[in-house]
Amino acid sequence: MRRVVALSLVLTIALGVFVSGCAQQPQAPVTPAETPSETEGAVGEEGTPTEAPAVPVEEAQTAPVVEVQIVNYAFIPSTITVKAGTTVQWVNNDNVKHTVTSDEGVFDSGVFNTGDIFEYTFDTPGEYSYHCELHPFMKGKVIVEE
Ligand SMILES: [Cu+2]
Known part of the structure; x- marks a missing residue:
């Protein structure tokens, strides 16, 4: 039993030295030239994932917006195909x-007036049929692809 305790103590100390060793590196840069090489070492060991999130963030900033006009009792275009994550804006130009x-009750603008805009972001691939509650003959469809 005591050996186990001693071993775990040694491990704890070793870990503590390792962690404090890492923590001290940024605090004591010997020369400016060595700082980049230390960073590279950290990335190679366990920091590799840190570079990955940068790309999705940029994609999120350029999230596409597609516009559908409502003109003369019609959705124009009546069928659109967009990628998941796209925001569709309906503009009442009637x-x-x-x-x-x-x-299917996924979204509902409620009654909106001339010049108003309703928007909805489609995150899940599928087909979304919709209509106008006031004019049931007005129909449209949004096809969301991955
Ligand atoms: Cu209508």
């Missing part, structure tokens, strides 16, 4: 009120 209402 002289009367309309709604953008999902057939």
Whole structure:
């Protein structure tokens, strides 16, 4: 039993030395030239994933927006195909009120007026049929691809 305790003590001390050794590196840069090589060593050992998140962040900033016009009692274009994560904006450019209402209850703009915009972001691939509650003959579809 005591051996086990002693071993774990040694391990704890070794770990502590290792951690404090790492923590001290940035505090004591010998010369500016050595700082980059220390960073490279850390990346090679266990820091590799730190570079990966940079790309998705840039993609999120350029999240696409697609516009659908509502004109003369019609959604134009009535069918659009977008990639997952796309925000679709419906712009009421008609002289009367309309709604953008999902057939499956996924989204619903409520009644909105001339000049108003309703938007919804489609994160999940699939087909989304919708209609206007005030004019059921007005139909449209959003196809979301991965
Ligand atoms: Cu309508």
